[in-house]
Amino acid sequence: MPPHVFADRPTGQPPERGTVDALITQTRRLLGDVDAVRREKTGTTVDATDPEARWQRALYELAVHQLNDLDRHLAQLRDGPATHDNVPPQRAGTESRTGSLISRVGSAEWNLLTDEASWSGELYQILGRDPAAAPLTLDELPSVVHADDQPKLTAMVTDCLIDGKPIDGEFRIARADGSVRTVHMMGEPVLDADGSTASMWAVVRDVSELRRSQRAVSETRDSLQRQRHIAQTEHRLAVELQEAVLPPWRGSLRLPHGAPGGLDLSARHLPATTGSPIGGDWYDALELPDGQTLLTVGGLTGHGVGVTSGMAMMLGAVRGMAVSGTRPAELLGWLNHLLDSSAQPSLGSALCCRYDPAARTLAWAQAGHPAPLLFRDGTGRALTPPEGVLLGATTGAAYGQAEETLRSGDLLLLHTDGLVPRRGETAAAGRLLALAPRLTEARDAQECLSVVMDEFGVGEREDDACVLVARIGS
Structure with missing residues (x-):
């Protein structure tokens, strides 16, 4: 057949064979590199619940497919219109997946x-x-x-x-x-x-397989975007719910009615710094009808809006039972029953304290939670914990109750177990007790909280944490 003259240009001359061979070599080298990275990054299986992993796998497969396609086209260009059925050894795995027609x-x-x-x-x-x-x-x-x-x-x-x-x-x-x-x-x-x-x-x-790969990339990208949107929405809802439930954590939490032997309070919630969804930690201080004060910190395992919603339920139950006069040990028993019988059972820890300003005594109970720290005269110690297991761990759990006599100027520090920034460091209690001299010099609860934030408020933290400090008045 004689050479054609096309409507917009003359027929181009075929490239030199050596030039095309060089392009084929470069393409196959790049194909091998991309396929190796794909195998290293995504492995042989993809987690069906992880949209980002599926999206990454689809992009790698599309890149490998297009390079494989380019290789065959260049080979046809070099060798002429004859059918090319030979597959280079390094591409055999890719070819078997995508088919010989692509x-x-x-x-x-x-x-x-x-x-x-x-x-x-x-x-x-x-x-x-x-x-x-x-x-x-x-x-x-x-x-x-x-x-x-x-x-x-x-x-x-x-x-x-x-x-x-x-x-x-x-x-x-x-x-x-x-x-x-x-x-x-x-x-x-x-x-x-x-x-x-x-x-x-x-x-x-x-282009059947090419379009299939492109659709896979598009679908997994859309799935990833939807997942991210859902995660962002859930995070926003969890934050809004937490901020609505917890008292303001900027500044002191002074109770509405002061009294001799009363408390100067300050508290703070520290979010995780590793990008994890918001957790279910809480703190609270509440003046009770009999003149006593409820102090509590705790948290539920897990993250997300569901856990934050559960935290709101737990804190509401704590407030309601405390206002009705329920003592700390009995209160934790009812919380355990509530968590154990809920539609979505989970685990939690809690610390419940009831301070009597008239007698300057602290009655308290714990459910698998770090004990309160007491700072007095420049030293600190952890209070000896009564018996108590994690909330939701066992049906009908019994909780002990302890009592501590306090003095004017004493400082109580309650915290959740996410306070230590990184695993493997010294326990939070030891690091907090080492702050005793600085806490003793602090003028009020807010300044005490600032001392704690200087030590724990920076750096990487894997989970949420709450800190509540209470200074006993004169």
Whole structure:
């Protein structure tokens, strides 16, 4: 067949073989590197519950697929229109996954003067046609095209033959084996010596697997974005719920009615610094009808809006029972029953204290929680804890109660167990007790809290934490 003169440019000369070989070598080297990174980063399986992992895997597979496709195209360009069935050894795994048709490019020419058609062997394979059969004419070509796409193909061919417009579009084909493939056709009118359209030339490429990979990337990206949006919404709801339930943590928590032997209070919630969702830690100080004061800190295991909602329920129960006069040990017993019988059982720890300003005594109980720290005369110590297990750990758990006599100027420090920034460091109690001289010099509860924040408020923290300090008045 003589060289064609296309409507917009002369036929280009094929590149030198050595140049194409160099491109093939570079492509295969890059393909091997990308495939190695994919295997290292994503492994052989993907967690179906992790949208980010699925998205990353889909992107790697798309990159490997496109490089594999480029390799075969360059090989066809180097060797001419013969069918390329050999797969380089380093690409055998990729080829077996994506199929042998994804990289084939077929060509065809339809002569308008003789109504003859000429197809390459690759085009027969792409369309699933018997190589012994005659190639389809332009009038017959729509018979293998999906019914919904036939008008699109007809419009493209008409524009090419009548108006000289290039063909560049995709459509689906229905193969004899029942499968449906997506192909991309690019073509141009071929002009004769007097400038009339003599034939139409086209290149057809099977892009089914490429489009599948692109859809996988798009779908996993959309899933990841939805997951992130849900996570952001849940985090915002959890923060708003926590801020609505906990007392203000900027400044002192002074009780509405002062009294001799009363308390100067300050507290703070410290969020995790590692990007974890907000947890279920709480603190509270509440003046009770009998003149005593409730001091409590605690937390539920887990993170997210569900845990924060559970924290709000627990804190509401603590307040209600404390106002009704329930003593700390009995209160924790009822909390354990509440958590154990809830629709979504979980574990929690809590510290419940009841301070009597008239007698200057602290009655307290704990459920698997760090004991209060008492600072007096420049030294500190942890109070000896009564019996108590984690809330929700066992049905019908019994909780002991202890009592401590306090003095004017004593400082109580209550905290949750997420206060230590990183695992493997000295226990929080030891580091807090070492602050005794500085806490003794502090003028009020707010300044004491600042001392604690200087030590624990910076650096990396894996979980939420709460700190409440109470100074005994004169």
